[in-house]
Amino acid sequence: MTANPFHLAWFLQGSSAQAWGEPWTGHIGTTWAQPELFLNMARSLERACFDYILIEDSSYVGESFGGSTEIYLKNAIAVPRQDPSVVAALMTQVTSRIGIVPTFGTYAYHPYLLARLVATLDQVSGGRIGWNAVTGSSDFAAMNFGMQGMPEHDTRYDMADEYMEVVRKLWGSWEPDAIVADRKSGVLVDPSKVHAVNFQGKYFSTRGPLNSGVGPQGQPVIAQAGGSPRGRRFAAAHAETIVVNAKGIDAMRAYRDDVHKHMIAQGRKPSDCKVLFLINPILGETMEEALERKETRQRMANQQVEQRLAHFGKVTNIDFGKFDIDKPLPDHVTTNGHQLNLEQFRTMAKGRSIRETMASFNAVDLSIDLCGTCDAVAARMGEVMQEVGGDGFLFSMPNVNRRTLAEIEDGLIPALQDRGLVRKAYEHEHFRANLLAY
Ligand SMILES: Cc1cc2nc3c(=O)[nH]c(=O)nc-3n(C[C@H](O)[C@H](O)[C@H](O)COP(=O)(O)O)c2cc1C
Structure with a gap:
């Protein structure tokens, strides 16, 4: 048994048609536009005490196979995709503890718009929002936003570093106690506690302050998945949770150690960022x-x-x-x-x-091979965490449906909880507090 429980999160590969062509998906071909599956998912994973659901996004229709959109459209490969902010907002309204982490690309949103959107989500969720901060990688996505193509890989991260500085300043443009809501004097907001930002950078500029006000967490949780050396430096500088598909225990440990090294170099404590490893366990009643x-x-x-x-x-x-x-x-x-x-x-x-x-490649295993009964898989997850050192797992299931959710919520999670490997109840109200509780 580990000294502390480990963390769990769910990687929702985009909001909309899930697992087209997979069994147990009902009439997904006609029901995908309705949010029911996602609302079920959010409720189920909250009952299972997951830390968060990460909602992937990429904002374009694939066109990189044979120079055509055909294979993507015919097979529902990452399309259709609804806007993650809408699905995230809906999920927050049927839950009260789980963190919700939509993905927004720094190429697609002006920092002011992003800061306001994420702060608003943090408000309506009662302090449970994270942002999966991605730089984007596809020229097709860039073209949807009027660019010729994506900037070069490392330049994207340089731009994203500046982007983080801007959004953090915008989130900080309201002091935490700026809202006085004094009915006697009639003053809602104390003007001396709301400040302009006046940011003029190399890539972005904004005046501020943010008109939405801040969310309960002040600075929402940042998630990241940089895998390259430059991406890891970016993640280590900004993220409070990093998700990665590292292959095998040695690679998992090495990745986490490397993130910790970068964090220390930047004056951060390693315990302030939870590294979660991708898994897609295959469960059965028997081996x-x-x-x-x-x-x-x-x-x-x-x-x-x-x-x-x-x-x-x-x-x-x-x-x-x-x-x-x-x-x-x-x-x-x-x-x-x-x-x-x-x-x-x-x-x-x-x-x-x-x-x-x-x-x-990534067919039946991701970071590690997990296949067996719930009890055997739970035991193996515990061993792996012991060997890697922490901090938890991100479920990335190919067959997203209610049956898979039930197998995890009612099969695997109790087996993990019985071993003391994961939490049985949330400790706190806000996402960050739960994520960094241990
Ligand atoms: C679990 C996981 C989820 C990711 N989700 C997204 C996403 O939703 N949108 C996106 O543009 N990139 C996403 N990425 C890609 C990362 O942001 C990053 O670009 C990728 O891991 C490669 O790292 P690099 O950019 O440092 O080369 C994801 C990566 C991983 C491992």
Whole structure:
């Protein structure tokens, strides 16, 4: 048993059509626009005492496979996607403790708009909002916002560093006790406690103050997922939770140690940021059933190599439709998108063809292999946390449906709780307080 419980979060791969083509998804093809599944999810994960739900977003329709949107649209690969702020707001209204973390790209929002949106969400949620701060990586997304393409990878992080400075100043433009709400004098806000920001930077400028006022957390929680060396420096500077798909226990430990090193160099305490590792556990009532499910999942991955390459191409900006996928990936291929993913793909390839590599890449395991009964998987998660040192896991399930949610809430979570590995009740009202409680 670990000294402290570890943290749990859920990676919702975008708000809308979930798991199209997967079993147990009901009439998802016609019901996806309604928020019921997400509201169910938020309630279920709150009953399971998860720290947060992270809502992914990328703001464009994929077009990087064969130079066409066809494979993305036909197979519902990251499309349709509703606006994450709306889904986040709805989730906050059916819950009272779980953190909700929508993704907003720094390329897509002016910092003033972003600061106001996130502060408003923090207000309506009663202090439970985080922001997954991403720089974006696709030229197609950039073109949706009037740019020719994305700035170069490391420049995006330089811009995002300045962006963080601006939004933090905007969130700080109201002192915490600025609202006096004095009915006798008739004064709502004390003008001496609301300040202009007058920020003039290299990339952004704003006047301030923020017209929404601040949220209960003051500065909302920042989540991040930078995988490259520059991305890790950015994450270590700003994030209070980092999500990563590191491959195997050694890589998990090394990643977390590296984040801690960067945090210390920037004057931060390592305990102020929770590093969560991606997992997609495969559960069964018996080991045999879990293994059967794993085989089925692997068979589906073998049959869906092109779709999976299209998704991988969307995050790496690589058009795999251009290559003979029965040959290895040519050495000269690089990415201005997610660097760590491409590096992991290459490490795994070991001279194998693109098809063979993709069939096993992230198919049945993410950071670690988890397959078995709830009790066996709970025990393994505990061992892994002991070996890595912390801080928890981010569930990234391919088959998002009510059955999967029930298996986790009513099967895996009680097994983890019985072992003292995760919390049985929230300690605090606000998201940050729960996240940093241990
Ligand atoms: C679990 C996880 C969730 C992510 N969610 C998003 C997202 O919603 N939108 C996005 O543009 N990027 C997302 N990313 C990509 C990261 O922001 C980052 O670009 C990526 O991990 C590569 O790191 P690098 O930019 O430092 O190369 C996510 C990455 C991970 C591991």
